[in-house]
Each structure stands twice: as C-alpha cells, then as structure tokens.
Amino acid sequence: MNINIIGAGAAGLFFALYLKRRRPADSIHLYEKHHRRDAAGWGILLQDRAKAYLAEADPDLAATLAPHFCKVPNRALCFHEHRFDHDAPYHDTIACHTLIDHLRRACADAGVICHYQAVIDRTRLEDLRQTDLLVGADGVNSVVRQTWAAHFQPKVQLSRNRYLWLAADTHVGGFRLVIDRRQFGPLAANLFPYAEDRSSVIIDIPETTWRAAGFARMVDDQGAVSPAGLDSLNRALAPRLDGARLLSRQNRWKQYPQTHCSAWSYENVVLLGDAAHASFFSKGLNTLVAWEDGAALAKQLLHGEGPLTKRLSDYHRKRRGRLAAYQRGTHHKNGFFEDLERVIDLTPDALFTLIRDGD
Ligand SMILES: Cc1cc2nc3c(=O)[nH]c(=O)nc-3n(C[C@H](O)[C@H](O)[C@H](O)COP(=O)(O)OP(=O)(O)OC[C@H]3O[C@@H](n4cnc5c(N)ncnc54)[C@H](O)[C@@H]3O)c2cc1C
Secondary structure, three states: OEEEEEOOOHHHHHHHHHHHHHOOOOEEEEEOOOOOOOOOOOEEEEOHHHHHHHHHHOHHHHHHHHHHOEEOOOEEEEEOOEEEEOOOOOOEEEEHHHHHHHHHHHHHHHOOEEEOOOOOOHHHHHHHOOOOEEEEOOOOOOHHHHHOHHHHOEEEEEOOEEEEEEEEOOOOOOEEEEEEEEOOEEEEEEEEEEEOOEEEEEEEEEHHHHHHOOOOOOEOOOOOEOHHHHHHHHHHHHHHHOOOOEEOOOOOOEOOEEEEEOOOEEOOEEEOOHHHHOOOOOOOOHHHHHHHHHHHHHHHHHHOOOOHHHHHHHHHHHHHHHHHHHHHHHHHHHHHHHOHHHHOOOOHHHHHHHHHHHO
C-alpha cells in the first residue's frame, strides 16, 4: 500500500511505526511542518496503562524510552494557604521532545520516509491524496479535517477559560494543583516535574479575568506571551515556585477546542488522534488515545475485511464507543477549570473533596 500521513505527532508516528513494523513492504511518507528535532509542548504525564500499552505494542520503543521517564513522587492540592496531600494514582512524566524524537527515529529506522519542514496546505493535499490512503494526523487545527469538513462534519467547542503551557527551571517535587486568588483574580496551575531541572506548568485563567488583567495585551507581535506577561505570572506563582522562574518558548494563551466529528473517514482520507477528536488533556491519557487510534487503524489495514472504505469506517466504529466515555470524563474535568470563579470560594474541605472525587 502507498500511504501519505500529515503530521508527525503521537498519532501519525505511532500509526506509521505500527504498520511498517508489521508490513515492511508498504510505502509510507510522513509530512511534518516542524524541524525533525522540534516538538510542541514541554513535558507530559503518562498513566501507567499508557506505558503498559506501549510495552505490549512496541517493546523495542518502550525499552529505549524507559530510562527517560521521570517518576512523580507525590501529589498535592495547594489552595490559598492550605495544602492537602492525597494518594491519587501517580504517573510517569517525560519531555515531549524526548518522546517525539524517539518515535521519529524509530520510524526512520523502520523505513518510513519522513519529510520535515513540510507545511501542507489545501492545494498540496489534493496531490497527496492521489495515493491509496491519506491520513490526517495533523492535530487540533487539522487542515485535512477542514478541507473535507463537509464529510467529517466537525463540531468544535472552545473552552471558556484560557490556558498557557509554560515550564519552570526546577523540579517542583511532585504533582501540584495550585488554585489561588491573585490581585487580578482566580488562577489555577498544574505543575509537575519531567526532568531533574524542569517542570511543566499549565496555567488556567477564566476568560473574563484574563481580559480584565490585561493578559490579552501582554503578548508580542507573534501573539506569544510577552516578558511583562511572564513577569506577572512569575509574581502570581512565586509562592509555589521556591525561587524558580517560568520559561516560555514563544508560548501562547489558547482556548482548548473540544472536537467531535460525525465521520472520521471519507473515501481514501482518514483522521487520527486530535484531528479526529480533541479532548481536554488533564487526565494524562490523550497520548495513549492517539497511539490506540494509530494501532486500531493499522490493524484494520492489516486484518480488516472488505474494501478500504469499509475498513476505515470499521476503525471509526470500534474506536468511538471508547472515546465517547472518555470525552465525557474530560469535558467534566474542563468544566472545573471553566468554573474557577465559583470554585475559588469553596471551603478548603469542599474543594479537596471535589478534586479527590474527580480524579
Ligand atoms: C497543554 C497540554 C498539555 C497536555 N498534557 C498531556 C499529558 O500530560 N498527557 C497526555 O497524554 N497528553 C497531553 N496532552 C495532549 C497530547 O499532547 C495530544 O493529545 C497528543 O499529542 C495528540 O497527538 P496527535 O498526534 O493527534 O496531535 P499532535 O501531537 O498535535 O501532532 C500533530 C502534528 O501535525 C503537525 N502538523 C499540523 N498541521 C500541519 C500541516 N499543515 N502540515 C504538516 N504538519 C502539520 C504538527 O506540527 C504536529 O507535529 C496535552 C496537550 C496540551 C495542549
């Protein structure tokens, strides 16, 4: 089979690797807009079941990644001056660029032909579709999904809060959910270490507070958070950073686009991962879901029955039940951050119970 994939993120890479390892004669071309060494994001959490899944699906890749995981030793809620430690399940974390770099190298070693710094637009898509299968694994703003939107029928709901993904130049000790009221209003931050001297910091602020506090204006000409914006956040989080500093790599404030598509395939075009179904990321499961999508599609190509169009719709049918339950869970979780104005006035015990029960 001849296959073109748009997007070298978790979904596109895992699909390519899974299929190429099992059917080496397939010709697979992968197109990625970033440089080979660039990956979006800082560090991510992976639940134990994601690591177990990887060990079974690709033991070689799991073995090369094993030394790069960072065990997060404990978990705490920091609410105003209170701190609650609790025993929710712990996760491993890993730097995004490490995870993606290993996947990209494994793909190249297996014989997948990777084209980097290749931004695919609608015109180019028409050419790339002149093959057996075109895979849209191009993330939340998928150009593949937009090009055939009349067939995929996407519904995109933007979150009411704004989030910003930064890092801190320290190991913060464990997983920390900080909920606090600052001079500009309520703020939530998820912090967790992913290396000896680095932690991920995801800041959530209600839209109204974000505007009133001037964060909308504290951006540079590319739309990334400006030094003034970063200073303000450094001051707001200082009590929880123990002297560490926040880091930005041209990071921008965003609204999360919860996405649902009625169909995931049209003729010889199919969607994978966030391109097909973006869900709020707080449960540390989205990467696993992207891998599962990739493996499920590859299994249909390897062992499915009937013509390609039937195999593609079987892939969607098999995946959608699992995803519906999963998306409901993450939507509930995002609601928590969207309602921060209300949550901030709960008593410490009530908030702690709410968080513990939602885990
Ligand atoms: C703030 C934040 C925190 C997160 N935390 C976690 C976490 O802790 N645990 C977890 O499991 N998941 C987490 N996620 C989610 C996770 O990163 C994604 O769900 C997962 O990577 C989905 O993979 P994907 O391959 O579908 O999309 P992506 O990883 O977005 O990959 C899409 C790829 O397509 C490329 N691309 C896009 N458009 C084009 C184009 N036109 N031409 C060429 N290339 C293109 C992009 O550059 C990118 O490399 C988080 C996400 C966010 C935003």
